Amino acid sequence: MTKEQELFIQRFLSELEEDNIAIFAGAGLSSTAGYVNWKELLRPLADELNLNIDEEQDLVGVAQFYLNENGRNRISQQLMDEIATAKQPTENHKILSKLPIRTYWTTNYDKLIEKSLEDVNKIVDVKYTINHLAVTKKKRDAIVYKMHGDIDHSDNAVLTKDDYEKYPFKMKPYITSLSGDLVSKTFLFLGFSFTDPNLDYIMSRVKAYFEEHQRQHYCIFKQCSEGDFESQRLYENAKIRQALLIKDLSRFQIKTILVERYSDITEILYRIERVYRRKTIFLSGSAHDYSPFNKADVESFLCLLGKVLIERNYKISSGIGLGIGNAFITGAIQGVYAHHNGYVNDYLNMRPFPQYIEDKKLRDETWRKYRYEVIGSAGIAIFFIGNKVENGNVVLADGVRKEFEIAHELGLALVPVGCSGFMAQELWSEVMAEVSKYYDESNVDLIQAISELGDEVEKPEQLISKIVNVIDLMSKE
Template sequence: MKLDVNEFIDDFGRCMEEGAAGLFVGAGLSIPAGYPSWQAIMKTCLSDLKLSKKFDDMPQLAQHYQDNIPGGRDRLTQLIVDKIQGVPNPTPTRSHELLAQLPVNVLWTTNYDTLLEQSHPGAEFFTDDDQLAGPSPKAAECRIYKMHGTIAPKSHHTTHRPERARIVISKDDYEEYPTTHPRMWALLHAHFLTRTFLLSGLSFTDPNLEHIFRLIRLMKSEGPRPHFAILRKPTDRRDQRPHELKLGELERVGIQTLEIAEYEDIEDILRQLVSRSRPYRLFISGSPIDVNTNGGSISYEEDEIPTKLMSFAKCLGAQIHTTCDRIMAAGGVGAQVGYEMARQLNFRGKYDPECLILVRRYRDEEVDYPNLRIGKLVFTGKDPNDLRQAAFKQVRAMVILGGQRGSMSEYEQALKLHLGIIPVGMTGGTAQQVWGMIERNFDNYLLGGRKVNRQDFDLLNQPNEHAAAQATLRLAQQALYKI
């Protein structure tokens, strides 16, 4: 079944929260890093075999080469090694970096390159079936299984001979895999039974899809978990119908698909998944609109917060614990929300220092306002940008109250990171500006991957602070994927 991207983000996000997610990475994720496609790698084989350029069955092509060209297996292996090692300075892409930020500790790949290892430096990786025969050499938070072998980047320290590159490539290799790699196959089977996998970097012609089909067909009677695939649409119109048939086949074996135009589109989807999987915490942003803070670099005293803004901050704080008991705040306005929330939790005997984190920049002078001994005070970076980058890695959504230039910078950065953004327009300043920008494009405004209730959004800009606070809480629940 074709998926809406926001539906997919929510569904797979829940699997990550449960600790029951896995990743299966195909060759498409390595192409933006400069690695060749299968078609480019096998071009020489087509020429040597005197075949037409249109030959999508790569394992069969490899089998023909192996069977009909003298020394075919060694020559084919060396050809692939040369192509993989011929990529200059291979570096993980942004998509690889985003994968490393997801709370997923099991990754499978059919890729020969080492981009996943580079982007997961603390991971334990397995490249050969024999590695699974004994005890694990170390306790790793993440494990990478390279089910078709590996080819290290070329350097003056390493050389690879054909016989040493034990890779899966030919049709025989694919068909005999359960026998030649019994431990890998059994473990992959177990993981697909107990986890929900996301398959990315694949196209409808990718031979590795057959691996997955074969595996899931074997598990059909065992009640397999649902799985997801990100598939690139074909660029050739003649491939459209085969592509549609492949989607139908995927659906029949329990794989829901999300289609993309280019492999580069995976990056945006992964960025949304990273946002969805961040800690369950709400960021409160804002500052008085009539106090000069020089973009957030100058602090201000409590009595400089306008009465109306202070009143709303305390009103929101008194109720926010019913929606989210974990917030992060920067500056005096956000601190007031947090202080009031902490007081309410303390009154109910539920106070925990982790409920409130106040973030501040490193300063040479003494700590100034806010400095109540409640919650946790964390110093991060020496300028507002450092503070925001650190803070936004620890939250899922942001509420904007008032605000000036610094708050607008926070909004722009949060937007790029796909955080849920709730601007309380009635507090003025940046919040009102952002409310107006969203209002003009309201049909595209989403929180938690879903459309926003128009009445709640309008209440954010109404003068009734209690109604605005209640609307903020309802939208915060949605932005945090709580409802």
């Protein structure tokens, strides 16, 4: 990645931590799902008018020309024909849906944003009429403002010049809401060409009010490349136009991040999600037998580990495993009260497993879903000890192995503390036997640090620096 892209990721993550991020999605975000862009949407209509759509720059004007000649019904039907078919969210939609982003704005009519959020069990409050702004869906996780309408009401979609001219009067509350978000949130514009008259109108007024004190926003563009154009002349023209647009966007404090390929956008978003998730650590383990250590030393170690991780600004997710979870959580809570103003819920996700389900099949299925939910919120998983009593005998904890397999499936970075024995030792042996399956082999420092977690220590507290070193290396990947 370029230095500019790395810097953007750092700043984006910082704003994400503060709950300041908003997404503005244009047609380009949906196009890879199979939906047509504006030009292709209007092509058959332009053909009827004997216009060459490839020669037209004012696409809103083309829609208006068709309305003038044929009325609204055919335009609405064309919109339904092209967009009403349900399609699956793209990888970019899926990544965004997993991030703690609560505010989405879009000029798209499709339902990909709300579907991607619902797919990860988020409650979505969708707004595309004036009346929608006056009501609030209970316990909502995200708001999706569809400022140009929704495909289910294509007759009211903003499409033509008439629609755009009436917008500041008919939809003024949306302009007010977007203006407020542009002032208070950091926007990332994706798949947006910045040719929309409504957005230009709103941003011009925000600029007039705040002048040089506007909030910093970002957009990502694919850099013009020669292979995308039929001639050198067209390429040179597009390159000049892109440079001029980037300069013009700086007037509105929109910084442009350039990528060579569209797939680079997905890589940037994936990197953001991975780094964000790796600020949350899941502890898996259980203990009836604490050997080779004693119970008091293990509890003291776990308490200190929880406290140290919170001090280093990590978050904790735990199912509170038997014999180890309580001490770990206790230390984490102490860390929150000492270093983060006592906002426990911001740093701890405590999920004790539901024990009293008599039916074994139902209990196993409930625990499986529960594990996916708890582990899925984290980016790094620590595996410690892992034993239980079964028929009077101490055996390896199969639940810890299940959590290891789920964590690997969900893409978490794995930290088996081999020297703690039992299931953790078995898992450590497996990852060291197949390093390339679990880690990037080129990261020599990380593999060495994982290897050292198998070395015997006299006291468990000696593991603190080793585990923190592994986690810090993982969080920088």
